[in-house]
Each structure stands twice: as structure tokens, then as C-alpha cells.
Amino acid sequence: MIAIIGAGRMGEALLAGILDTGHDPAGVLITEARQERAEELRERYGVANVSAAEAASRADTLLLAIKPQDMVAALNEIAAALPPGRLVVSVAAGITTAVLEKHLPPETAVVRAMPNTPALVGQGMTAVAAGAHASAEHLARAEALLGSVGRVLRVPEKHMDAVTALSGSGPAYFYLVAEAMIEAGVLLGLPRATAETLVAQTAVGSAAMLRDSGEHPALLREAVTSPGGTTAAALRELERHGLRSALADAVEAAQRRSAELSEG
Numbered sequence: 001m002i003a004i005i006g007a008g009r010m011g012e013a014l015l016a017g018i019l020d021t022g023h024d025p026a027g028v029l030i031t032e033a034r035q036e037r038a039e040e041l042r043e044r045y046g047v048a049n050v051s052a053a054e055a056a057s058r059a060d061t062l063l064l065a066i067k068p069q070d071m072v073a074a075l076n077e078i079a080a081a082l083p084p085g086r087l088v089v090s091v092a093a094g095i096t097t098a099v100l101e102k103h104l105p106p107e108t109a110v111v112r113a114m115p116n117t118p119a120l121v122g123q124g125m126t127a128v129a130a131g132a133h134a135s136a137e138h139l140a141r142a143e144a145l146l147g148s149v150g151r152v153l154r155v156p157e158k159h160m161d162a163v164t165a166l167s168g169s170g171p172a173y174f175y176l177v178a179e180a181m182i183e184a185g186v187l188l189g190l191p192r193a194t195a196e197t198l199v200a201q202t203a204v205g206s207a208a209m210l211r212d213s214g215e216h217p218a219l220l221r222e223a224v225t226s227p228g229g230t231t232a233a234a235l236r237e238l239e240r241h242g243l244r245s246a247l248a249d250a251v252e253a254a255q256r257r258s259a260e261l262s263e264g
């Protein structure tokens with residue numbers, strides 16, 4: 001039995017992705033504070049909403065997808081009802097395995113994970129790091145669960161804030177670029193629907209080549225850039241506006257924020 005504590009945007013992405021892989025909804029519980037939201041998820045996915053204490057007592061694996069700011073209160077609720085031998089996986093930004101362990105019964109196996117929302121369509125990217133009491137079997141169990149909704153990479157925990165800044169928040173950067181490109185197409189006079197189709201498929205195609213061609217992105221970009229052509233003219237403008245340093249500053253800010261969240 002799996003319990004997802006906090007079925008907000010990330011919790012739902014994981015829930016949908018896990019069920020899509022053929023997992024029986026009867027084997028998944030959710031704990032959601034708002035009744036209306038719980039009812040919506042029950043109707044959409046056929047999963048039952050239970051209290052944190054019931055989830056803790058019934059599920060072998062607890063997946064914590066609540067906001068970092070709500071984490072300590074939720075851990076205290078869970079700890080009171082958690083039998084020995086359970087696995088607790090947290091996807092909360094910034095919350096270290098040490099903080100999780102501190103608020104759970106001694107020796108509890110915890111895994112800190114950082115997924116992203118493309119898990120919803122089975123294309124997630126998750127990094128995992130084991131806590132002090134998680135065995136190889138626990139880590140493998142967390143990897144199998146998150147691997148059902150995309151790729152999983154083991155990283156040392158000291159890299160988790162950087163991972164959060166790059167792949168956890170990363171989809172938002174791509175969506176912002178997509179949004180800006182669509183608006184630019186509209187500015188050039190394209191119908192909005194046409195601009196949306198052109199940008200979405202260009203993103204999908206570029207992502208597939210980036211992942212599957214084995215080529216470095218710089219080489220893929222060069223292949224698009226014909227001498228004296230349109231792409232070179234566009235790229236000069238992107239460089240002039242500091243796209244690379246804007247991204248470096250952005251991921252540094254996200255990493256700093258992730259580290260701050262662990263301070264409560």
C-alpha cells in the first residue's frame with residue numbers, strides 16, 4: 001500500500017503517473033486536508049482519502065508531497081502512528097533527511113527525492129538520496145516507485161538543492177520560454193493556435209533530440225544555425241539580452257531558496 005500525503009500539484013502528478021503504470025487505485029491512499037479537493041481526486045482516480053494517522057498505519061510506503069512549511073506538523077502527526085519498518089519518501093524542496101529523521105521514530109527509513117511535474121505524463125526526472133537508516137532495499141523501492149513515472153538518478157544529498165534548482169523547478173523555465181515564444185509568434189501576426197502548435201511541437205522535437213541523439217546541445221544548436229541565416233540573427237539577440245547569465249542567476253536563486261527552506 002502506498003499513501004500520498006498532500007495531493008496538491010506534485011502529489012497529483014505522482015498519483016496520476018503511478019496509476020497510469022497500472023497500479024491498482026485500491027492500493028493507493030491519499031491524505032488531503034481539503035474535503036473538496038479529496039472528493040475531486042476520488043472521482044478522478046478512485047483513491048480513498050484518509051487521515052495522516054490512518055495512512056501511516058496502513059501504507060508500507062509514505063510519499064510526502066506537502067509544502068516544506070507544513071512538513072514538521074505533518075511529520076509529527078505521522079510519527080505518532082508509524083509502525084517500524086515503513087519507508088518514508090519526501091519530495092519537499094529543501095527538507096533534509098536529517099530533519100525528516102528528527103521528527104520520525106528512531107531508525108525510520110527515509111529517502112529524500114526531487115521529482116518534477118512531467119511525472120504526470122511518465123516523463124519525470126527524479127533525483128534520490130537515502131537517509132541514515134535507509135537500506136539498499138529501501139532506496140531501490142523508492143527508485144522503483146519514482147522510476148514508474150520517469151527517470152531516476154541517485155545523487156549525494158549535498159547536491160539536492162542544486163538538483164531542485166535545475167530539474168525540480170526546471171519545467172517552469174521551459175514553460176516560460178514556450179510562453180514567451182508563443183507571444184512572440186502572435187506579435188509577428190500568427191494566429192494564437194498556430195503559434196501554440198508550432199512552439200509545443202518544436203519543444204517536443206528539440207527535447208527528443210536533446211535526450212536521444214547523444215549530441216551536445218551546442219552541436220544541435222550549431223546544426224540549426226545556417227551561415228548568415230535567421231537563427232544566427234536571433235541568437236545574437238538572445239546573447240545580447242544575457243540569456244545565459246539570466247539562467248545562471250535564476251538557478252542560483254532557486255538553489256539558495258531550497259537551502260533556506262530547510263531552515264524552516
Ligand SMILES: NC(=O)C1=CN([C@@H]2O[C@H](COP(=O)(O)OP(=O)(O)OC[C@H]3O[C@@H](n4cnc5c(N)ncnc54)[C@H](OP(=O)(O)O)[C@@H]3O)[C@@H](O)[C@H]2O)C=CC1
Pocket residue numbers: 005006007008009010011031032033034037052065066067068070073074091092093114115116117168169
Ligand atoms: N510543484 C512541483 O513542480 C514540485 C513540487 N515539489 C514539492 O512538492 C511539495 C508540494 O508542492 P506543490 O504540489 O507544488 O504544492 P501544493 O500546494 O499544490 O500541494 C501541497 C498539498 O498538500 C496539502 N497539505 C498541506 N498540509 C497537509 C497535511 N498536514 N496533510 C495532508 N495534506 C496537506 C495541501 O492542502 P491545502 O491546499 O489545503 O493546503 C496541498 O494540497 C512541496 O514540498 C514541493 O517542494 C517537488 C518537486 C516539484
Ligand SMILES: O=C(O)[C@@H]1CCC=N1
Pocket residue numbers: 093164168169
Ligand atoms: O517551487 C518549488 O518550491 C517546488 C520545488 C521544485 C519545483 N517546485
